[in-house]
Amino acid sequence: MKLPIGKLDPRILEEKVFKYLGFKREEVVLGPIIGGDAAVLRVNGKFLVFKVDPIVGASKNIGRLAVNIVSNDVACLGAKPIALMLVLLMPENATAEDVEKIMREAHEEALKLEAAIVGGHSEVAAGLRNRPPIVIASALGIPVSSNVILPTNVRAGDKILMTKTVAIEGTAILASEFQEELEKEYGTEFVGKAKKFIENISVVKEALELAKRNLTNGMHDPTDGGLLEGLYEMSIAANKGFIVWENKIPIAEETKVLSKHFNIDPLKLISSGVLLAAIPSEKTYEAIRVLKEKGIKATVIGEFTKDPNERIIIRENGYAEKIIEPVIDELWKLFKP
Numbered sequence: 544m545k546l547p548i549g550k551l552d553p554r555i556l557e558e559k560v561f562k563y564l565g566f567k568r569e570e571v572v573l574g575p576i577i578g579g580d581a582a583v584l585r586v587n588g589k590f591l592v593f594k595v596d597p598i599v600g601a602s603k604n605i606g607r608l609a610v611n612i613v614s615n616d617v618a619c620l621g622a623k624p625i626a627l628m629l630v631l632l633m634p635e636n637a638t639a640e641d642v643e644k645i646m647r648e649a650h651e652e653a654l655k656l657e658a659a660i661v662g663g664h665s666e667v668a669a670g671l672r673n674r675p676p677i678v679i680a681s682a683l684g685i686p687v688s689s690n691v692i693l694p695t696n697v698r699a700g701d702k703i704l705m706t707k708t709v710a711i712e713g714t715a716i717l718a719s720e721f722q723e724e725l726e727k728e729y730g731t732e733f734v735g736k737a738k739k740f741i742e743n744i745s746v747v748k749e750a751l752e753l754a755k756r757n758l759t760n761g762m763h764d765p766t767d768g769g770l771l772e773g774l775y776e777m778s779i780a781a782n783k784g785f786i787v788w789e790n791k792i793p794i795a796e797e798t799k800v801l802s803k804h805f806n807i808d809p810l811k812l813i814s815s816g817v818l819l820a821a822i823p824s825e826k827t828y829e830a831i832r833v834l835k836e837k838g839i840k841a842t843v844i845g846e847f848t849k850d851p852n853e854r855i856i857i858r859e860n861g862y863a864e865k866i867i868e869p870v871i872d873e874l875w876k877l878f879k880p
Contacts, residue, residue, distance in 0.1 A: 548875045550767050552868075553577040553779065573620075573693055578780030580616040580763060581684075583691050590691050592622035592684040600813075600874060602675035603719045604741050606648025608712070609680040611745045612766065612815055614656055618747040619762040619818070621692040621754030622684030624658045630679040631665040635672050645678060656747060658682070687755050697761040697781035699849040701821035704759075704830055706749050706841050708795040709770050710802070710809040711816030713874060715741035717801045720877075729800065737797040744816040749839045753820055758830045761821040765814040772811070772870035773819050775854060777847075781821075784853030787845030807873035810856070821847055 546555070561575055572590065573583035581594035594616040598609045614624040629649060631642060642665065653660050671677070718725060718737035725734045746764050753759040761781060765773020770792065778785050794809055802809040822830045827843060834841040854866040 547871065549871045550869065572691070576694070576780055578763070578776030578778070579694055580619040581622075583620065583693070590622070590686050592617050592620050592686070592691060593681070594684075595679060595681040597677060597679045599677050600878060601716055601720075604648065604715070605676060605678050606645040606650075607652050607741065608744065608815070609645075609678045610649045610652035610656070610658075613680040613682040614658065614684075615744075615746045615750070615764040615815060617682045617684035618750035619692070619764055620684070620686075621688060621690070621751070621762075622686045623751060624656055624682045624684045624747065626659050626661045626683040627653055628661060628681045629663040631663070632668045632671060632677040632679070633666065634674055634676060635667060635669070637667055637676065641676065645676065649680075656745075687751050688757065692754055692759060692761060694761045694763065694777065694780035695782075697777060697783055697821040697847055698823070699783055699847055700824060701760055701847045702824055702827045702843050703774070703785060703787060703845045703847065704820040704822045704827070704841050705770070705792065705844050706746065706818040706820075706834065706839055707743060707816055708793045708798065708840075709817060710794070710798045710812040710814050711740050712744050712766070712814060713769065713809070713812035714795065714798045714801055715739070715744070716813065716874065717805065717877075718797075725801070725804070728804070733797065733800070737801065740795075740797070740816070746816065746818040748837060749818050749834055749841075750820075752833060752837055753830060756829075756833060758826050758833065759820045759822055763819045765817055765819060767813055767872045768870040769809070769811040769814045769872060770817065770819075771856065771866055772872070773814065773817070775866050775870060777819060777821070778851060778854050781847070782851045784848040784850045784855075785845055786848060786853065786855045786857065788857045789859045791842060791844045793840065793842050805877060807876060811870050811873045813872050813874055
């Protein structure tokens with residue numbers, strides 16, 4: 544069976560991956576689950592949160608992406624990232640300067656997060672040709688409160704809170720990868736603004752703020768597959784359904800323009816930088832207020848429902864679209880091998 548590009552189908556994970564998990568240790572609080580952002584261990588009475596993530600679809604900002612993507616996942620469980628490890632798999636034509644650029648970016652982002660880079664691995668990989676480096680990052684985090692926030696804790700009736708605007712990372716990637724083409728059509732100022740979206744891909748601040756104040760039952764950062772895949776993964780992890788309204792989902796003008804230009808759905812475009820949070824209805828106002836005080840825009844776009852098979856987005860034209868299977872990221876339409 545040939546697999547499509549993108550994340551493995553959850554059915555493949557269930558049938559071919561999750562049955563091979565080694566020894567069952569009592570320290571494991573949360574292991575691999577569909578829609579889970581990270582693993583949780585309890586060692587000597589203290590929680591530790593672990594995550595590993597690759598960067599495979601970008602040729603620019605690789606170090607920045609590697610650090611932030613993995614740190615976001617740790618933060619979504621209410622843990623502050625404190626240590627990072629990086630694996631650099633460089634293509635055969637790579638230079639020492641390419642390696643330094645990735646590490647410089649990673650270093651600068653780690654400083655912002657107050658996280659140490661404590662090790663990893665690097666090599667020029669034989670057979671890796673005519674493509675960008677592959678960088679794999681892992682992170683260790685410690686909870687900012689007495690408990691971790693597990694994705695299984697989402698409740699029916701929880702409001703779905705979304706921060707910032709949809710497809711932040713995707714907008715930045717498109718502007719960077721197709722810069723020359725887009726500048727001819729829309730000008731350098733427009734493309735420059737879109738490229739700067741990369742500066743907003745961290746959700747660590749908002750995730751930890753909600754966690755510290757006990758304002759959320761569960762969080763997730765929608766990456767590959769975009770907002771709709773992020774919601775799908777949350778619903779699978781929690782065994783809940785959801786209903787969201789497209790006309791409530793904030794979208795930046797730059798994202799609208801690029802989505803129309805490339806004929807793609809921004810709700811299915813990689814969205815690192817967005818935080819999805821399940822907020823008890825009575826805490827919604829406080830959550831929005833707290834984030835606003837930190838300079839972070841937050842919007843209620845829907846709610847979780849009891850029926851796990853009810854995964855619905857009401858499109859702007861009123862059509863109720865059901866999300867019945869994993870969402871393939873729109874980015875892959877433009878980067879087919």
